[in-house]
Amino acid sequence: MKQDRAEDIRGNPVTPGLPMAMLAELTHRCPLACPYCSNPVELSRASSEMTADEWGSVFRQAADLGILQVHLSGGEPASRRDLTEIVRHARDAGLYVNLITSGIGLTEARLRELDHAGVDHVQLSLQGINAEMADWIGGYKGGFDRKMQVAEWIGQIGFPLTVNAVVHRQNMDRLPEMIEMAVNLGARRIEVATVQFHGWADLNRKTLMPTMAQAMQARAVVNEARARLRGRLVIDYVPADHHAKFPKSCMGGWGSTGLNVTPEGLVLPCHAAQTIPNLDFDNVREVPWR
């Protein structure tokens, strides 16, 4: 490729967009063990995680690159004891801060700290619509009750809330109840994400892949709920992609809308990039962005 102009594989000029969002995987540690987890099967070790100050430097570089929003995720971000400090760094860099969490590890006091530090929005993942299902899926007893408690605090503090529900063969038929739960929790938005086959999900593909009939039914449920809940709940739906004739296009152009940074600082164009053989990625600790 010539240095002065970006080209696609056929030599056509392309104008890469500036990335708008960044997914910061603060840690791979997590008290839950969802079988659909998109995290890599080879987890980064706690000892190699970037410090809060290192994240601060990454956030400032990201903002200078044109990134507007940071999604703090993992693993479980609440497993980082210095989460509040990390949030503060992100806000100081001028980023819009979205905390993506299962809720486990958050107390009311911690949530109030996070509020003061400047979290703009919380996305809470559901493992199921009742304790039996959720604790079985997450492999964590008491997790559901804890999450409901966290959701209540989130509402009291006034964080805008999105509920994230990963749907798969085992739970897709309960989608109407998941949507109802999002309404009851006071969420402005629900993300219904059909399981994407990355990381652990790929290993558990057989038990997770929805049938074509389930996928069609889910689409109908979403359409009905969108009309009924217009102006009350926004429903973002990631449909199943394995029933399509052709694979979906990849990320709308690698690195053009978003970046992933792993706990130890690897910069990836998407979640699954590391599973593609023979690709090397830079570490932001060694190769700064500017």
Place this chain on the structure above:
Amino acid sequence: MNAPQQPPATADLDDAAIPYLPRGVRLQDDRVRGIRVLQAPERAMQLDAVGDAILSELDGETGLGALIDRLAQKYDAPRDQIAEDVRGFLNGLIDRRMVFVRGRE
């Protein structure tokens, strides 16, 4: 059929309605791209001059009617046209929960 228990949140905006940007939705400069953006959960929307002008007027106290008056005067444009633009624009954002209306949240 019984009457719905709650009015749909996108019921027509009357002149007394007070639209506002709720927590989690921010109007700001994008210093790198040199544009104005509306930041919301998982979205950053580029605003044109009209959108920016409308949203910049939302102070959480002014009713829609007064807001339209203000904009019509400021931009020296026919009130009817401004009213239509403002209602259309705000209704779209209300649907997406990026603008709230006082008393209807």
